[in-house]
Amino acid sequence: MGGEEVRNKQIIFKDYINGFPKESDMIIKTSTIKLKVPEECSDAVLVKNLYLSCDPYMRSCMSKLDNNYVPIFTPGSPIVGNGVGKVVDSCHPDFKKGDLVAVMVTGWEEYSLIQSTDFITKIQHTDVPLTYHLGILGMAGMTAYAGFYEISSPKQGDTVFVSAASGAVGQIVGQFAKLSGCYVVGTAGTKHKVDLLKNKFGFDDAFNYKEEADLDAALKRYFPEGIDIYFENVGGKMLDAVLPNMKFNGRIAVCGMISQYNLKEEESEGVRNLLNIMAKQIRMQGFLVYYYRHLFPKLFDLVIPLIKQGKINYVEDIAEGIESAPAALIGLFSGRNVGKQLVRLASDH
Numbered sequence: 001m002g003g004e005e006v007r008n009k010q011i012i013f014k015d016y017i018n019g020f021p022k023e024s025d026m027i028i029k030t031s032t033i034k035l036k037v038p039e040e041c042s043d044a045v046l047v048k049n050l051y052l053s054c055d056p057y058m059r060s061c062m063s064k065l066d067n068n069y070v071p072i073f074t075p076g077s078p079i080v081g082n083g084v085g086k087v088v089d090s091c092h093p094d095f096k097k098g099d100l101v102a103v104m105v106t107g108w109e110e111y112s113l114i115q116s117t118d119f120i121t122k123i124q125h126t127d128v129p130l131t132y133h134l135g136i137l138g139m140a141g142m143t144a145y146a147g148f149y150e151i152s153s154p155k156q157g158d159t160v161f162v163s164a165a166s167g168a169v170g171q172i173v174g175q176f177a178k179l180s181g182c183y184v185v186g187t188a189g190t191k192h193k194v195d196l197l198k199n200k201f202g203f204d205d206a207f208n209y210k211e212e213a214d215l216d217a218a219l220k221r222y223f224p225e226g227i228d229i230y231f232e233n234v235g236g237k238m239l240d241a242v243l244p245n246m247k248f249n250g251r252i253a254v255c256g257m258i259s260q261y262n263l264k265e266e267e268s269e270g271v272r273n274l275l276n277i278m279a280k281q282i283r284m285q286g287f288l289v290y291y292y293r294h295l296f297p298k299l300f301d302l303v304i305p306l307i308k309q310g311k312i313n314y315v316e317d318i319a320e321g322i323e324s325a326p327a328a329l330i331g332l333f334s335g336r337n338v339g340k341q342l343v344r345l346a347s348d349h
Contacts, residue, residue, distance in 0.1 A: 003036025003089070009322050011108035013073040016064040020333065025062070026079065026326040033111045036089050043092045045114045047085035047101060052108055052322075053134040054329045054341040055081060055168070059261040069288065078107035079325075084123070084133050085112070092117050100126060102133045108325055110345060125300065128307055135168055135340040136303060136314045139289055144172035145299045146292035147253040148180075151285050152229045156181035159223055161242065164233035165206065166193040166315075168340035169255060173231045174203045175312050182229070185222045187238075189335045196338070200313050215241035226250070234259045236269040243273035246282050254286035261333065315339030 010029045017025055037044045058081055061073045073079055083106040087099040094117070095101065104119035106112045114120050123133055135141065147169075148154060160177040162170045165186025174197065177184040186197045187209045197206035205222055212218040219227070219241055226247035232239060235257025246252070260268055277284055306312040317337040319328040325343045332341055 003034035005032050005034050006111070007031075008033040008109055008111050010078045010110075011322065011325050013062070013075055013077065013079050015075045016072075017062045021059065021062055021330055023326040023330055026329075028323060028326075033113075035111070037091045037113065041091065041113065041115055043115075043117060044090075045087055045092055045095050045101070045117060045120060046089040047083075047103060047106065047112050047114055047120075048088050048346065049083045049085040049106060049110060049112055050344070050346050051084050051131055051134055051318075052106075052325060052343040052345065053082040053138070054325070054332055054337075054343065055139065056256055056258050056261065056332055058329060059333065078109050079329075080105050080107055082106070082134055082139055083112075084130055095120070095122060099123075100130065102138060104139070108322070110322060125304060128304065131316055131318070131340075131342055132307070132314065134342060135316060136172055136307070136312070137300065140168035140340060141172055141299055141303060142292055142296060143169045143255055143289045144176060145302070146287060146289060146295060147231060147255050148173050148176045148229075150292065150295070151253040151287055152231070152251045154180045154182055154229060158182045158228035159226065159247070160184040160229045160231070161219070161223065161227045162186040162203075162231045162233070163209075163238050163242075164188070164256075164258060165197050165203065166201075166339065167233065167337075170231065170233055171197075171201050171313075171315060171339065174201050177229075178202050178204075179306075179312075193335075193338060196315065200315065209238070216244065219245040229253070231255060232257070236260055236271075240269075240271045240273050243271070243276040243282070246276060246280055248280045250280060250282045252282060252284040254284060258333070316342055318342045318344050320344055 008031050012027045012029045037046050060070050083103050100123040102121045160182045162173050164170050166188040174184050186203045186206045194206045197203040230242050230252045232254045233256045236259040317339050
C-alpha cells in the first residue's frame with residue numbers, strides 16, 4: 001500500500017457517564033497510521049487535524065440514553081467532533097492533498113481517515129482565520145444564525161435576552177441582535193465575561209447571574225416591559241425565571257440547556273412556570289443545527305463582510321496540544337473557557 005507510517009495520538013472515550021464528566025473519563029493513547037488512504041477505502045480522505053472544537057453537545061454523546069438527540073460515543077474508541085484539518089491523501093475527486101477542510105465528524109486524534117465525505121467541506125474562505133470555520137463560520141455561527149433569524153423572527157426594537165451569552169454561540173447572537181436594531185441583554189458567570197459582553201460584543205447591558213439572588217427580580221430590572229426574544233442556552237432555573245418575564249407573543253429559541261447536562265437523571269430540574277407559554281401565546285421551539293446546514297451560504301454572505309469590516313467580533317479560547325483536549329472539554333461545563341473553546345493540534349501553515 002505504501003505511505004509513511006507515523007505516530008497518531010488519540011483521545012479515547014472510556015465509558016458512559018452519569019453525572020459530571022472528569023478528565024479521567026478520557027485517556028490518551030498513541031497508535032500509528034499510514035499517511036495513505038487504504039486501497040479498499042474508495043472515496044475516503046485522510047486528514048491531518050489542525051484544530052478540534054469543544055462543544056457542549058458533546059456531553060450528551062457521553063450518555064447512553066433512550067432517544068438521545070446526538071450519536072453517542074463508542075467506549076474504547078476516539079471521541080468525535082468538529083475539526084478543521086489539511087488533506088494528506090485522498091481518493092475522492094473533490095479533495096486533493098493540501099486542501100484545507102472543515103469536518104463535522106472527525107476523531108479526536110492527530111490524523112483521521114474520513115470514509116464518508118457527507119460531512120467534509122473544502123474551505124473556500126482562506127482570508128479569515130482558519131479557526132473561524134469551527135466558530136463564527138462553523139457550527140456555532142450557523143446555530144446563532146438559525147436560532148435568531150429563522151426561529152426567533154426578530155423585528156427592529158425587539159427586546160432580546162441571551163443566556164450563556166459570552167459562549168461560542170451567545171456572543172454571535174447578541175451581535176446579530178444589535179445588527180437587527182434590537183435591545184439586547186446577556187448574562188454570564190464572571191465579571192470578565194460581563195465586561196466582554198458590554199465592551200467587546202456591544203450588548204446594551206449584561207449581568208453576572210451568580211451575583212443575583214433572585215433571577216426574576218434581575219430580569220424585571222433589565223426588562224421592565226418584558227422580553228420579546230429569549231435565546232435559551234441554559235435551561236433549569238434560568239428558563240423558569242424567564243417565562244413570567246416574556247411578552248405576549250414572545251419567542252424562545254431553545255439552543256441548549258447546559259445547566260442540566262451534568263445532572264444525574266434523578267436530579268434534573270423541573271420548570272414550574274410553563275403556564276405562561278399558553279397565557280402569553282409564547283412560541284418556544286427547539287432546534288438542531290444539523291437541519292440548517294443548507295443555510296451556510298447565507299451565513300457566509302452575512303458574516304464574512306462584517307468580519308473584514310471589523311463590525312463583528314469573535315473571542316476564542318485555544319488550548320495547546322492534543323493532551324490538553326480532555327481538560328478543555330471538561331472546562332466547558334464549569335465555565336472555565338472565555339469564548340469559543342478550541343484545541344490546537346498543529347500549525348495551519
